[in-house]
Amino acid sequence: MPDCPQCALPLDTVRAREGIHYHCPGCHSYAATILQIRRLAGDKFATSLIRQINTNMTPSERSCPFCGGRMRSFTSQSPAIELDGCRRCCAVW
Numbered sequence: 001m002p003d004c005p006q007c008a009l010p011l012d013t014v015r016a017r018e019g020i021h022y023h024c025p026g027c028h029s030y031a032a033t034i035l036q037i038r039r040l041a042g043d044k045f046a047t048s049l050i051r052q053i054n055t056n057m058t059p060s061e062r063s064c065p066f067c068g069g070r071m072r073s074f075t076s077q078s079p080a081i082e083l084d085g086c087r088r089c090c091a092v093w
Protein backbone atom coordinates (compact mmCIF):
# COMPACT_ATOMS: atom_id res chain seq x y z
CA MET A 1 0.00 0.00 0.00
CA PRO A 2 1.55 3.33 -1.00
CA ASP A 3 2.07 6.03 1.61
CA CYS A 4 1.22 9.71 1.27
CA PRO A 5 4.29 11.68 0.17
CA GLN A 6 3.12 14.57 2.31
CA CYS A 7 2.12 13.14 5.67
CA ALA A 8 3.34 9.53 5.35
CA LEU A 9 -0.08 8.07 6.15
CA PRO A 10 -1.09 4.94 4.28
CA LEU A 11 -3.35 5.85 1.41
CA ASP A 12 -6.90 4.59 1.15
CA THR A 13 -7.74 2.70 -1.98
CA VAL A 14 -10.88 4.10 -3.55
CA ARG A 15 -12.62 1.83 -5.97
CA ALA A 16 -14.73 3.88 -8.31
CA ARG A 17 -16.47 2.96 -11.52
CA GLU A 18 -13.68 4.61 -13.45
CA GLY A 19 -10.97 2.58 -11.73
CA ILE A 20 -8.91 2.64 -8.59
CA HIS A 21 -7.36 5.77 -7.22
CA TYR A 22 -5.79 6.61 -3.89
CA HIS A 23 -6.90 9.06 -1.26
CA CYS A 24 -4.94 10.32 1.75
CA PRO A 25 -7.04 10.57 4.93
CA GLY A 26 -4.58 13.10 6.37
CA CYS A 27 -4.28 15.84 3.76
CA HIS A 28 -7.13 14.76 1.44
CA SER A 29 -4.89 14.54 -1.56
CA TYR A 30 -5.53 12.17 -4.39
CA ALA A 31 -3.20 10.03 -6.42
CA ALA A 32 -4.14 8.52 -9.72
CA THR A 33 -2.42 7.13 -12.74
CA ILE A 34 -2.64 8.67 -16.18
CA LEU A 35 -4.83 5.77 -17.23
CA GLN A 36 -7.45 6.66 -14.66
CA ILE A 37 -7.21 10.36 -15.44
CA ARG A 38 -7.76 9.55 -19.07
CA ARG A 39 -10.98 7.79 -18.12
CA LEU A 40 -12.10 10.56 -15.78
CA ALA A 41 -11.08 13.70 -17.59
CA GLY A 42 -10.68 12.59 -21.16
CA ASP A 43 -7.95 11.88 -23.62
CA LYS A 44 -6.96 15.46 -24.34
CA PHE A 45 -6.40 16.35 -20.71
CA ALA A 46 -4.40 13.18 -20.03
CA THR A 47 -2.19 13.72 -23.05
CA SER A 48 -1.43 17.29 -22.05
CA LEU A 49 -0.58 16.10 -18.55
CA ILE A 50 1.89 13.55 -19.89
CA ARG A 51 3.48 16.23 -22.04
CA GLN A 52 3.86 18.50 -19.05
CA ILE A 53 5.43 15.81 -16.89
CA ASN A 54 7.87 14.98 -19.66
CA THR A 55 8.90 18.55 -20.36
CA ASN A 56 8.96 19.81 -16.82
CA MET A 57 12.28 19.47 -15.07
CA THR A 58 11.34 21.07 -11.74
CA PRO A 59 11.98 18.44 -9.11
CA SER A 60 9.23 18.20 -6.56
CA GLU A 61 9.86 18.00 -2.85
CA ARG A 62 7.65 14.95 -2.69
CA SER A 63 8.47 11.41 -3.61
CA CYS A 64 6.28 9.19 -5.69
CA PRO A 65 4.05 7.08 -3.43
CA PHE A 66 4.32 4.17 -5.84
CA CYS A 67 8.01 3.89 -6.68
CA GLY A 68 9.66 6.24 -4.17
CA GLY A 69 11.31 8.26 -6.94
CA ARG A 70 11.43 12.04 -6.99
CA MET A 71 8.38 13.51 -8.69
CA ARG A 72 8.25 16.65 -10.77
CA SER A 73 5.98 19.54 -10.01
CA PHE A 74 4.06 21.37 -12.65
CA THR A 75 0.92 23.40 -12.96
CA SER A 76 -1.78 22.22 -15.28
CA GLN A 77 -3.47 24.90 -17.35
CA SER A 78 -7.11 23.97 -17.34
CA PRO A 79 -8.09 23.66 -14.59
CA ALA A 80 -5.10 25.42 -13.04
CA ILE A 81 -3.95 23.08 -10.34
CA GLU A 82 -0.53 22.38 -8.94
CA LEU A 83 0.42 18.79 -9.48
CA ASP A 84 3.29 16.44 -8.96
CA GLY A 85 3.89 13.75 -11.48
CA CYS A 86 6.00 10.64 -11.71
CA ARG A 87 7.24 9.90 -15.16
CA ARG A 88 8.19 6.32 -14.34
CA CYS A 89 4.75 5.29 -13.08
CA CYS A 90 2.72 7.76 -15.16
CA ALA A 91 1.15 8.74 -11.84
CA VAL A 92 -0.11 12.16 -10.81
CA TRP A 93 -0.41 13.31 -7.26
Ligand SMILES: [Zn+2]
Binding pocket: 004, 005, 006, 007, 008, 009, 024, 025, 026, 027, 028, 029
Ligand atom coordinates in the same frame (compact mmCIF):
# COMPACT_ATOMS: atom_id res chain seq x y z
ZN1 LIG B 1 -1.40 13.10 3.14
Ligand SMILES: [Zn+2]
Binding pocket: 064, 065, 066, 067, 068, 069, 086, 087, 088, 089, 090, 091
Ligand atom coordinates in the same frame (compact mmCIF):
# COMPACT_ATOMS: atom_id res chain seq x y z
ZN1 LIG C 1 6.71 6.60 -9.46
